[in-house]
Amino acid sequence: MTATVAPPAPSLDRIADPELHADGDPHALWRWMREYSPVHRHEAGELPAFWSLTKYEDIRAVYRDPATFSSARGVLLRPARLGDDPGGGLTLALSDPPRHKELRSLMADWFSTRAVRGLEETVRATAHKVVAQGLEQGTVDFVDLAGRLSLSVICGVIGIPEEDHAAVHRWTDEAFAAHTSLAAHPRLMEYFMELVYARMAEPTDDLVSSLVNGTVHGELLSEHEILLNCENLIGATENGRLALIGGMLAFLQHPDQWRRLRQDRALLPGAVEEIVRWTSSATHSMRTATRPVTVRGQRVDAGDRVVLWLPSANRDEDVFDDPYRFDIARRPNRHIALASGEHFCIGSTLARAEMRALFTELLDATDAIEQAGPVTRVRSNAVNGPAALPVHLTPTSRATAGPGTR
Template sequence: MTVSTTSFTDLTDPGLHATGDPHAVWRWMRAEAPVCWHPPAEMPGFWSLTRHEDVRAVYRDPATFSSARGVLLRPVRLGDDPGGGLTLALSDPPRHKRLRSLMAEWFSTRGVRRLEEYIRSATSAVLARAAETGECDFVHDVAGRLSISVICHIIGVPAEDHEDLFRWTNEAFEAHTSLAAHQRFMAYFIDLMDRREAEPADDLMSALVHGEVDGEPLTEEEILLNCENLVGATENGRLALAGGMLAFLEHPDQWRLLRENRELLPGAGEEILRWTSSATHSMRTATRHTVVRGQEIRAGDRVVLWLPSANRDENVFAEPYRFDITRTPNRHIALAAGEHVCIGGTLARAEMRILFSEILDTVRGIEQTGPAVRLRSIAVTGAQSIPVRIAAR
């Protein structure tokens, strides 16, 4: 018998994720309805998967579960994602792998190692700026500013333009709209694309402009949408960084543990990724008839993977609702798995390691001055704002 979520809640209600308790819902679903039908309303109907094993299996089977029709739920009236097949996030093998190869150098272990000096300098600058202002919003003024600075540097945006890009992305994130709909943002990248066409540089934009997939150059639309996707992904980055700070503020024993033993930093980063799980859901579309835990899924059906649920699965994580920077093993899938494992995973880990190292080295104290406000979103999860006072050493 198919179980419907209407019997207890609407997972597509942003209010649930902002002020409710979605983890209580997911906990029930993992136990009672791990493959659960959500009937259509404003959003199309879809199957919900909440267990770690099932989410991971879908990620690792792109032949059966396609990304090309979209990876996020969209209202029925909007139809499929218009970027389908054009971007790294919205493509399937073999094109996905070939498109990924154009960008891989900048996000590889070697590429990120070359970036570390810049990341450390940018981190130091945002922390100093935040300390000078006294009270600030850690999400916006530290995590957000750092994330956008790093990706802009990789793409090839001159430093003097970073503040404009920061402002435009904030406008889009706060309005919950696509960056592709922000006219000034897109106009800027059209101009940058044209400049790199005439004068290539050692940056990601040049790689996209002058690269080829299957012997053909990318179209202007493909270049722009891939840049938009990369910048848009900084929302997940800022939420993970800010969520890590909030976790430490709420669990001061874990901060003391990290301060006393810096060797725990890599593991702390993995636990922050699991704990925050900033991507709330990821969607796939079945390309053929299949069965998951005895439930038939037809070709064309949408399947939604709830990542915060998978990363609290009691069958995988001991005491999953405890923030523990010594957790091992930590088989989270906050950055996906398989072909679509996040290309920026190594970069995200480096940013996290450097940010918290710099805080330990240069900040005397961080005091939360008010309650954190959670986002109203079903796409990303975390704090919209965390008011803090940062005191420099």
Template sequence: MSGEAILPPDVAREVIDPHAYAEWNGLLDTFDRLRQESPVALVKPEDGELFDPFWLVTRYDDVMRLSKDNKTFLNNPRPVVFSFRQAIEFSRQATGSDMLVDSLVVFDAPIHPKYRRLTQDWFMPRNLAKMEAEIRNIAEATVDRLVAAGSEADFVKLVSGPYPLHVVMQILGVPEEDEPRMQMLTQQLFGGQDADLSGTGMENMSPEQVVQLVAGAVKTFEGYFAELAAQRRANPTDDVASVIANATVDGEPLPERDMAGYYIIVATAGHDTTSASTAGAMMALAQDPEQWARVRADRSLLPGIVEEAIRWTTPVQHFMRTAAEDVEVGGQQVKKGDWLMLNYVSANHDPSQFDDPRRFDAARSPNRHLAFGAGAHQCLGLHLARMEMKILFETLLDRIETIELAGEPKRATSTFVGGLKTLPVRFKAA
């Protein structure tokens, strides 16, 4: 790698430290400085640090450009999420791939568009409209539980966690009794850096043990979905599990590993990210009782609240890309084979694109955030996420007269998928 801008070791550590992402405002301060001083900078390991160098990309325009240019900036062959060398080596030994899960997220053309088309129509608004009544029933049952809790509750535990989980499992075809298992495995996969979420005492684990824990979650997922796929091949239904189980590409069924990866990405990314955005929206509204009252009176404000919550929260905090050729990015000379981090947290808080970006502004327009990515790899479930959040908040606004914080919210310790892990609220039912 070559380049003039190299991050100081303390800043480089902060960018890859999951604890930094739990201390949100301090991290945003760091990104504010980097966008001004070193918008594209090399992160190099110090002695003893077991990761490969990569370019950190922090400005909105650069992240948007790289997200859309899938020919120059590839998902393969390096991991698409920041990984330490021992994780890559473990994955290579266990699966033959640098990534534990091969899914839509990791493929490039020509495979990616063929795989994406298998379920893309299912997740378009016209088809999702058929699900609206069922999703509304799930929202009603979720708010029933909140109201039954009395006047105080942890919104994440009672509402924003279980609601999108139940929705996506219904869509996928997973029985309700298996949902707690899916939640636990997702948290081990995405929230593995947070001891509270993974429930494994990970602060006492070596890096190798952490990798093995994540690999164990992947293996359990694969076994579960292999059984589900066999059931859906024998008895197809109208759920997404049946679509994947019976799909063919170029006249051939999906390879077992690719099929497992397809199930895993729908099952995990389909709820954990929406949970984070939903909790972010509620935190913003609970901090601003006047805004809650306004949107209760004027529901036309709701789509703006949903979109702003997704930007403001940025659940998927980064993805990695690999340069397919020598290229200039933000004034730096990136070489073929170099690894780059597209930092969506920084991009979504870039004041050149978003006026006063740390302020939650439901009327923000335009709001061309990057929380769903952009280009060929834009989130497959973005229409579902918006629909889920809108329906839930319509239900909450009908049933909850006032709401406020009842304690200090806490963010997850995670460099990849992040958001609130606790949100204590005090409320009055309507």
């Protein structure tokens, strides 16, 4: 019996190279790793040494074991010279139980199913507004259209007045374009500090007020902690925005699926899940082992960094039939693009509502959507998706109306 010989290994040291994720084919690399080296150690260079996990079940198991795989030292790869993330243990994303649970409880009511139902009319109205503006322009960068929807919605939840949305959008776009932390943008942090002080003086019905007045382990959060959590929430909109943009690109590349959705709107919830799986806009999440553990025969020592490649998990052939097919009627679709376990995305229900609203509005208000120029991709190993997606919107021949009146 002839033994199976593995094909030559691709350049595995490029796995964290932003250029690969912008201009190359990381899926080819992940596909090889899933089959031949699903738990792979990368030695230290500019980045510290880390383990790559590429299989769905392994990644899901790590998410569901925060006692062994901690978030408190950072959840993204950082150059070794920078050390651990300074926000470790202070934000929802960078904390472990039991602190994580208490922080989450301060915010959860704003993202519950009930809360999102209460926001749906606002989300639909915002989607109607941004699409109407796009139709007026005719040709628009879908990145801007999706970004204005995503940021406007989270600004409303946080408590940022509508007249300030444009400025906050501009500042966050500047930070996203520079691939820097929002906390490094001085004007944005100054604005949030002013907002925090205003809510300390006069609380209102918004998320910042909940953070200002809520307690963890019986103590109020510091101003620094409140600022970092606000930055964390605003920063998370980049993933939602990229999923919206990536979803539009998927429909442009698979026009049969857009026609299918036009013909059967009942497919929309499933289409949203397939967009989330297909785009997997959070490219990786990192954990630090708290004790020695063996994963698929590989010993991971305490202190080792473990990187979870989410787009790879969501193309795992052991879990998804024909995983490289974009299929809005895919069943089942147990993707983990929004994480799993303790760190399941707190804004997942709201993100899905935004997708439903935007694509419903596009179906209602346009007769055609065509790509109007080249697509460029984000240069990052943390998030992925189009950095530019020019489209031409052709309005429907039917009379237009406000959201909810069709």
